[in-house]
Amino acid sequence: MRRRLMRRDRRRADGLTLLELAVAILVLSIGSMAALRVSDQSRLAIGGEAPRLLARIAARNRAEELQLYGPVGAPLPGQVTLGGQRFDLDTSTEATAGGLLRTTVTARAASGEGATLVLYLPREPRR
Structure with missing residues (x-):
């Protein structure tokens, strides 16, 4: 058993x-x-990172153009092509209490990805 x-x-x-x-x-x-x-x-x-990166580069390029030409310089195009993609650029400017211009640059791809950059510019461009 x-x-x-x-x-x-x-x-x-x-x-x-x-x-x-x-x-x-x-x-x-x-x-x-x-x-x-x-x-x-x-x-x-x-x-989705590649379009965001390109949008950030487009916004930085526009910020450099604004620093060179000033906010009241020649009108810049509202669309740019970068890396084979088109980006809509929107720039808004408002005066600050310190006498500077607060400029917001927004770059947005057609697929929706985008980047926003804020910079402070003098009222008169550099000479």
Whole structure:
């Protein structure tokens, strides 16, 4: 009788049951799906970085132009092409209490990504 009980105990300890194997596969598949979703979200976030970077460069370029020509200089174009993409540039200016002009430059791509840059300019351009 003891030998029969020992044989049963050995069989149970030797391996996994089918149910345990199914649960393990289920847990691993859920973990794999979660990892794939996270990597897909990262890819989407990184994919939108190039237009934002180009918009930031376009805004900085416009800020440099405003520093060179002054806010009352020649009218600058409202659209520029940079890296094969078109960017709409919007510039708004308001006077500050210190006698400077607070200028906000916004560059926006057609896909919606954009950048905003704020700079303070003297009322008269440099000579």
